Amino acid sequence: RARRATAGGPARLSAEQALREAAMLLLEEDRLISTRRGVGRFVSHALPRVGLERVRGLEFLLGDPAGPVTVDRLSHEMQQASDLLSWALGLDASAAVWTWESVLRRGGRAIALAFEAVPASVSSVFADPASDSMPGASALTRLLSSVDPSYVSSTCDVSVGVLGDHRADALGVDPDTSALILTQRVSYRGAVVLFAKSVVLSEAGTISLQQSA
Numbered sequence: 001r002a003r004r005a006t007a008g009g010p011a012r013l014s015a016e017q018a019l020r021e022a023a024m025l026l027l028e029e030d031r032l033i034s035t036r037r038g039v040g041r042f043v044s045h046a047l048p049r050v051g052l053e054r055v056r057g058l059e060f061l062l063g064d065p066a067g068p069v070t071v072d073r074l075s076h077e078m079q080q081a082s083d084l085l086s087w088a089l090g091l092d093a094s095a096a097v098w099t100w101e102s103v104l105r106r107g108g109r110a111i112a113l114a115f116e117a118v119p120a121s122v123s124s125v126f127a128d129p130a131s132d133s134m135p136g137a138s139a140l141t142r143l144l145s146s147v148d149p150s151y152v153s154s155t156c157d158v159s160v161g162v163l164g165d166h167r168a169d170a171l172g173v174d175p176d177t178s179a180l181i182l183t184q185r186v187s188y189r190g191a192v193v194l195f196a197k198s199v200v201l202s203e204a205g206t207i208s209l210q211q212s213a
Contacts, residue, residue, distance in 0.1 A: 062104060095120070111204040140196060143193065154184055181199055
């Protein structure tokens, strides 16, 4: 005698299987699990290193797993926006911006130099340096600590160039030294709120970028 099917049984089971399979694919894309055909799925032995695909301060991008990175601030001041900053931040030529320049060090050794700028009116977290509560953090880290990060997005251009005199002097290396250049525009709720240009020396090691087909 035919067995009566439960209401929505096969369809519900199919939907649950599809949802489970989609979740597994996401975990595999993030390298949290791996699949061996004909054998099964396995949990990764170590968490994958998060790289450029996630918006975060340069000190965290360069900090794991090679070791902690400190931010040594060279300057923090308000100034009139240059032509570059007016364009990058979508400001009037007369607008004011807060700017930071910082050397990033690992084990006391300079590995990167970061220049960051935000509109002076973007947030109270970028107020007078005298009231700065996070002197050991990059401007991007400070921004992420003051807003809902789910509304933050970023574009980052990657290129290679030589340091030049100013950057080389700050890092204590030869001006002809080649470095990775990261140019970043960070948006919050669709508006650009931070521009950063950082140079990273080869001593910093590798920067990861997770990819999937």
